[in-house]
Amino acid sequence: xxxxxxxxxxxxxxxxxxxxxxxxxxxxxxxxxxxxxxxxxxxxxxxxxxxxxxxxxxxxxxxxxxxxxxxxxxx
Amino acid sequence: xxxxxxxxxxxxxxxxxxxxxxxxxxxxxxxxxxxxxxxxxxxxxxxxxxxxxxxxxxxxxxxxxxxxxxxxxxxxxxxxxxxxxxxxxxxxxxxxxxxxxxxxxxxxxxxxxxxxxxxxxxxxxxxxxxxxxxxxxxxxxxxxxxxxxxxxxxxxxxxxxxxxxxxxxxxxxxxxxxxxxxxxxxxxxxxxxxxxxxxxxxxxxxxxxxxxxxxxxxxxxxxxxxxxxxxxxxxxxxxxxxxxxxxxxxxxxxxxxxxxxxxxxxxxxxxxxxxxxxxxxxxxxxxxxxxxxxxxxxxxxxxxxxxxxxxxxxxxxxxxxxxxxxxxxxxxxxxxxxxxxxxxxxxxxxx
Numbered sequence: 392x393x394x395x396x397x398x399x400x401x402x403x404x405x406x407x408x409x410x411x412x413x414x415x416x417x418x419x420x421x422x423x424x425x426x427x428x429x430x431x432x433x434x435x436x437x438x439x440x441x442x443x444x445x446x447x448x449x450x451x452x453x454x455x456x457x458x459x460x461x462x463x464x465x466x
Numbered sequence: 467x468x469x470x471x472x473x474x475x476x477x478x479x480x481x482x483x484x485x486x487x488x489x490x491x492x493x494x495x496x497x498x499x500x501x502x503x504x505x506x507x508x509x510x511x512x513x514x515x516x517x518x519x520x521x522x523x524x525x526x527x528x529x530x531x532x533x534x535x536x537x538x539x540x541x542x543x544x545x546x547x548x549x550x551x552x553x554x555x556x557x558x559x560x561x562x563x564x565x566x567x568x569x570x571x572x573x574x575x576x577x578x579x580x581x582x583x584x585x586x587x588x589x590x591x592x593x594x595x596x597x598x599x600x601x602x603x604x605x606x607x608x609x610x611x612x613x614x615x616x617x618x619x620x621x622x623x624x625x626x627x628x629x630x631x632x633x634x635x636x637x638x639x640x641x642x643x644x645x646x647x648x649x650x651x652x653x654x655x656x657x658x659x660x661x662x663x664x665x666x667x668x669x670x671x672x673x674x675x676x677x678x679x680x681x682x683x684x685x686x687x688x689x690x691x692x693x694x695x696x697x698x699x700x701x702x703x704x705x706x707x708x709x710x711x712x713x714x715x716x717x718x719x720x721x722x723x724x725x726x727x728x729x730x731x732x733x734x735x736x737x738x739x740x741x742x743x744x745x746x747x748x749x750x751x752x753x754x755x756x757x758x759x760x761x762x763x764x765x766x767x768x769x770x771x772x773x774x775x776x777x778x779x780x781x782x783x784x785x786x787x788x789x790x791x792x793x794x795x796x797x798x799x800x801x802x803x804x805x806x807x808x809x810x811x812x813x814x815x816x817x
Contacts, residue, residue, distance in 0.1 A: 403496035
């Protein structure tokens with residue numbers, strides 16, 4: 392499941408990056424502005440992805456610890 | 467389709483710009499898919515919601531700018547200016563509702579969705595009426611501490627109109643699986659999608675009905691809500707459910723609530739309190755400007771993400787004297803007077 396999560400977010404980032412690289416029929420100041428906005432969005436997405444991954448990891452570890460503590464308590 | 471303007475080269479094919487818009491929307495779908503995959507992890511899910519919502523909003527904004535640009539080649543540059551942003555602002559609330567409806571569909575599939583709700587009177591006691599903004603928030607915090615609905619009723623001289631104030635707390639259960647509390651993620655999404663359905667609204671109507679609101683001439687109601695409670699309050703007014711009981715609406719005090727997109731009668735007094743760093747009131751993607759009856763007070767940033775009830779109480783207590791005086795004067799009709807009866811109601815979902 393975690394692979395899917397990261398793949399899907401990376402897919403989104405990949406789509407955005409392709410937008411910057413592969414629109415040959417669009418040049419000029421508006422394209423430059425567009426590129427800047429997309430690049431900034433990709434950067435924000437990457438930051439969000441890393442933060443969410445950290446929170447997710449913490450949540451999973453907390454669940455594991457709680458489960459093991461419950462098991463020990465039961466013993 | 468190209469033109470040369472001095473040293474700057476323009477080359478625009480509207481088809482490719484539209485294609486860019488489609489790709490941007492596709493990226494939103496990919497982000498949402500990644501986000502929904504975390505639905506079984508409530509903390510990560512909520513954190514992801516907070517982190518990703520503004521990014522999704524900005525991607526949608528850019529996609530719509532592209533669509534606009536493609537249709538208006540000559541005004542290509544202008545499409546990335548505030549004019550375009552104004553167009554987008556007009557449709558943002560619709561986008562938020564669409565996202566909430568989509569989320570509710572997924573949540574209903576996985577977590578059971580909306581259910582019937584019942585309320586029960588727990589305690590009734592005399593107390594001083596909340597006559598200032600800090601005292602309103604104090605009573606609202608009391609409601610939140612036990613996730614109860616509080617109803618304050620003040621009666622003046624015999625025969626004079628009664629003033630009801632209902633306090634609706636914020637979300638108590640963030641799990642996507644529907645539990646006992648009506649103040650949960652399910653009702654968050656339901657309330658965002660539209661008025662008249664969410665469990666807190668139905669619970670509030672039960673409370674008002676059981677207290678005979680609207681049975682006496684001149685009964686007036688002020689709704690005070692925190693976070694989801696404020697949104698539910700706005701929906702109660704918007705749907706006409708309150709006035710259908712026979713009374714009238716004095717107004718709404720919404721603390722940290724994403725309710726700016728709810729359509730309310732222009733004569734309804736509304737005071738919205740929002741910390742400038744609190745993302746929750748922004749979830750509806752709407753902004754309201756100051757009018758004769760509506761004030762949105764942007765409070766200075768508070769600790770954390772700025773959403774705690776304690777933080778709002780502190781901020782309101784620390785309001786500058788002139789602003790506090792202005793608000794207490796402007797919204798004087800929302801407060802009760804004298805001695806009140808305060809009743810506490812529990813509200814639970816019935817499966």
